[in-house]
Amino acid sequence: MVGGIQPAPAPGRAPPAGEPQPVGRDLPKDKHVVHAPESQADVWWGPVNHPIDDHTFLLNRQRAVDYLNTRDQIYVCDGYAGWDPATRIKVRVLCARAYHALYMHNMLIRPTLDELERFGEPDYVIYNAGQFPANPLTAQMTSRTSVDLSIERREQVILGTEYAGEMKKGVFTYMHWLLPGRGILSMHCSANEGRPAGGGAGDVSLFFGLSGTGKTTLSADPARRLIGDDEHGWGDDGIFNVEGGCYAKCIHLSERQEPEIWRAIRFGTVLENVVYDPTTRAVDYESSAITENTRAAYPIEYIDNAKVPCVAGHPRNVIFLTCDASGVLPPVSRLSREQAMYHFLSGYTARVAGTEMGIVEPQVAFSACFSAAFLVRHPA
Template sequence: MERELFNLKRHDITVETIIRNPAPGKFYEDAIKYDPGSVITDNGALVVRSGKRTGRSPADKRVVKTDGIEENLWWGDINIPLDEHTYKINHRRAIDYLNTRERLYVIDGFAGWDPNYRLKVRIIAERPYHGLFMHNMLIRPTQEELAEFGEPDFVVYNAGKFPANTYTEGMTSDASVDVNFKTNTMVILGTEYAGEMKKGIFTVMHYLMPKKDVLSMHCSANEGEDNDVALFFGLSGTGKTTLSADSSRKLIGDDEHCWSEDGVFNIEGGCYAKTINLTEEHEPEIFNAIKFGTVLENVVYDPVTRKVDYKDVSITQNTRASYPIEYISNSKIPCMAGHPENIIFLTYDAFGVLPPVSKLTPEQAMYHFISGYTAKVAGTEMGVTEPQATFSACFGAAFLVWPPARYAEMLAEKMRKHGAKAWLVNTGLTGGGYETGSRIDLKSTRAIINAIHSGKLDKVETVKDDVFGLSIPTSCPDVPADILIPRNTWGNADKYDQQAQKLGQLFNRNFEKYKEESSDEIIAAGPKI
């Protein structure tokens, strides 16, 4: 029943038509009726537009600073403080706007597959697209669980169509995403990008879980036939989603996980995959998950055939697909597993310096975890042709709440306790820098990952890298040996040495801000210049 006597008066919302946890088909019907620009593709997915913002607005994210919030949070550019009075203004603005709508959608679901740690989440939104998105991304309760849901632990008020007042103190634009850990609420104004809701809940879990001695992580995870679990950390473009969606292994989740005393569990009930240049040949699991019930954001399609052109980035390069994790044929339900055997840090090194794979000591693992390195090739519009190093603490700085060292220490402790091994895998360039190198082919990277899973790579001879101190395997099954030692792949070894020194300096410069809270052993695990 759509109305089922459910109301939001407890949230100061008086709209009469409240549609709570409907079937996906209802979202489709309402999107076509009420949400201009929504269409159904030839394979049944729902195409939507997120408005002028096609990605997150990190500069507009705020955390409310109250007496009940610890002073030692990671305050700064990531967690920008907001006073309680301003939050009340934004909250009131959102409530007043939502009360002008003819209908609202409520999604009640869970964050966290482990019942011992899961969070009851309520989403209140006006767009059918936002409702279907969070229907996919939260863990969907059964009808019995929904009937007994009770009061939520956390509420998201999505008034994204209505702008923040730019004259309100603390506002940097007409968008504002505010998290309040005292009232357990979140307000979204001025941005319709659905990822703000997903990542907002992730931020909440990043705050709550470490307080329970549970490590929250921005990573994907899968499990082999022998119940061996692997975690994949990596920034956008490094292959985290692609490499974890392995047809020979069960997918636990593609983006957000926790590691408790009992093992690993997924935070989400769905996947949020990039679709730029998506093909069935290279990413069959993701390609085949795009069907009825899937939300496609900001993609371009043929208006006659309704076929999507995944190469067309005229709207944005951040084209996305949101779908229930069950749409991955080899997903593991419930999304829980034992303790990881392998921790894999993925990086796209556009400098062509880092090896395709190296084994890390515990200290090196902490160093690279805190660093969170990848590289992107700069745009050519200003004549810049050199790659740009990108560092994001814990491979997800935008979502951290506590200082990075706290998460790193928890990871180190759990790795030591459960005997997990750490690896650095470069999915970027080999054979030279940006101008002369080529990307390590996906076939070789998959073979490297398979050798890690099987344990074969742990038994081969290694050599030490001079600058980064990495232990580099000299052989790997189904991988050409001549690509494993990066210095040997360059036509000019002196140029490689210069590039390695340059990248090492960038690492060290970035790590300066973490030295005070890091041990001497972790600091010593960095590059030697």
């Protein structure tokens, strides 16, 4: 359920998220995983997964709950993560901003009214008090921003950042823990499939890449059916999307170049970091005055040729999208199986401007499995 959301734009227009807001994911040093006996041996500790103890997590959770309890109104959003009924989880988001609730309503798989009535207790809970800062004097805190995950408690706490993508990636991070434990490969990729009418049924392609490298754009092909644009699992029966929506970059967006995404920006879509005329609400997609990381979050059903339910067979093609900041790779390379394994594990690419706080120019990166920022388990 999403209660009390009242979008302001005229019918047919998407509501831009209000200012102020961060423009990208927060620094890795502000992200923490609870160091607990049950999971500590299996967590990939390092520059992404910083340990905190359970006591500090509970202090931050109480801080978030106390803040939410001071609000005149809070929003509760229930949804699912994972289109595979055997592995999907129930997610509950508690937040103080309608923008955050609508964003997660778009990004999670939306329950039917019957499913909502029978939803019961969630498998994963997000406490988003992003408008309220963490206490930097608390042990193991590095700033006024803290994004904390407890695997054992199946909870995420957000303090000091209003970037909605932290919720989406928090769910994905937990699925990166959960799915491999069930023998399923969790993947930071987009996916599409050929149309049955053209003999393309079963012709599934995966597009791996860091944020901003083109996964959403390339998978939104009008000649193929979209399965998902960012997060997937690959099990014994094939692949499935984790999400119920898409999170598209819209810098320089035009109807001619990206018609599928252009048509998806309508009433109910959330626009982030965009410049727009406050009188006409016309969006200037050419402007990067706030950041290059302008975004649109919309339900996957807003793509005309989406395949719902978002499941498919085993992929025939796997494509790695590399933002080659050094110019050392040819434009297109066909890899052997051994080369593909090497490049998948090394993940040579670049971090794109605006996708993370402090990134203003492409920076060379080696991101294991093209998803090191979200991996809880070691990639090997």
